[in-house]
Structures are given as structure tokens and as C-alpha cells.
Amino acid sequence: MKHWIAAIGWMLPAVLFGQAQWDTIILFQTYEQAPFRALAIQEDDYISYTETVDGYTIVLNEAGEWCYAVRKGDDLVPSRVKVHDPIYREEAEKRFLEKLPKHLRYGTDRINELKLEKLKLYDYEQYLRFRDALERMRKQRNKSKK
Secondary structure: OOEEEEEEOOOHHHHHOOOOOOOOEEEEEEOOOOOEEEEEEEOOOOOEEEEEOOOOEEEEOOOOOEEEEEEEOOEEEEEEEEOOOHHHOOHHHHHHHHHOOOOOOOOHHHHHHHHHHHHHHHOHHHHHHHHHHHHHHHHHHHHHHO
16 A cells, blocks of 8 residues: 655644644545545544545545545445545536535544554553443443343
């Protein structure tokens, strides 16, 4: 998977000083796709999203191509439609986007899973506390459903 990303704007202060939101427009390109502009959005220390300049959430597919994200349960998965810059979209892509909500986000359970994955890598003690708290919440939720 070969990618290059050129940042338009200055992103280093956000990375160095832990700024909660990135507002940098990035020019994305793979060897297989034409370049397109997108935003890197850092929601918190654990969760980030990438959106086109007009607000559609995008993700990489298994082949390393940028595609529009669709919700599958609490997760965001790639659609079969590859991303193009708004000025280069063809009619089929435009029709697909008419039905797709903007600013898609992970559901609560998926966010918790992603946080657990990162905590396990970087702060094992906090990971154990967070995992135990989630397990207690799940048990309470299951009791209330019965």
C-alpha cells in the first residue's frame, strides 16, 4: 500500500501540543486514485476521523483505497465507492452521496473498543480500569433488558 499525503497548512503545533481539533486540509493521493482534499479531525486522544471537504466521512478499504464510510452497526466500514474531489465527481458518485449522511461517527460500543485497543498499547493500568468499568456497564445493561 503506497500513499503520500501532503499537508496544506501547519499541522505540527496540533501534534506537538495535543490540540483537540485538527483543522488542517490535507491533499490525499494514492497511486491508484486522483488527489482529493480532506480534513483530519481529531475528536479526542483516542478517536479521529477523515472527512472530505464537503463533510463525508472516508476510510481506507483493504486495498488501500479511500472510500466513503457507511455505518454497519456501531462501526464505520468502506463502501464500494472511491473518493474523488467534489469538482471531479461523476454522476453515479453524486447520486450515491445524495443518500449518504455527512459527518458519520462510530457508535458508543465501537468507540469504547477503539479506546481499549489504544489504552492496551500505551497505558496498561488505565486499560484494565476502563475494561472493568465497561464490563460492569454491560452487565447492568443486560440486567435491565431482562
